[in-house]
């Protein structure tokens with residue numbers, strides 16, 4: 763029997779980090795190409811999708827944003843479940859948001875519980891590099907990269923959701939690393955009988971909307 767590689771992938775990407783670092787703005791810039799200066803707490807949002815092509819593969823990125831519950835670190839298991847990549851975001855002008863990354867990283871691994879935590883794909887974004895021409899930044903690129911190295915060489919991007927700087931590249935990197943991870947999971951699950959994966963998909967059988 764010839765095994766065909768699936769030509770279409772659905773990847774779940776979640777965006778984590780302190781409130782106010784620009785998670786929603788980055789997502790809006792990437793998906794809708796718009797930026798709003800106004801601060802609006804996200805309400806009730808689950809995810810948005812974006813189609814892209816990586817090599818010969820059609821990829822649907824399902825990007826999950828928080829609805830403001832990150833303030834209480836209470837995102838709920840559905841948010842984390844089945845994530846293929848985790849984008850961590852901090853604000854280069856706010857040292858606290860950089861320090862909290864450690865907690866978000868741990869929280870993610872605890873809640874999502876990936877089969878191989880060491881190899882799970884993360885991407886780090888240092889956002890708002892546009893502010894004050896960089897004069898108000900308190901976390902240097904070097905410090906951020908050192909943290910990434912400690913965490914197993916996480917890709918790092920300096921971004922501005924406002925000026926659309928590096929946003930596309932950052933999400934593309936997330937998609938690519940998620941694809942690699944998905945492929946490895948396929949290999950890992952190859953031996954599991956179909957009946958098991960069917961019950962796993964269960965979830966009530968119908969649409970939960």
Ligand code: GDP
Pocket residue numbers: 779780781782783784785786787788798799800801802803804889890891892893921922923924925
């Ligand atoms: P979230 O709580 O992490 O989702 O953050 P938001 O996306 O709601 O952004 C919080 C505030 O920061 C808003 O007022 C945004 O307009 C602003 N903001 C987000 N990203 C940037 C950026 O790259 N540059 C600047 N100057 N402001 C930004």
Ligand code: MG
Pocket residue numbers: 785786787803804827828830
């Ligand atoms: Mg938000």
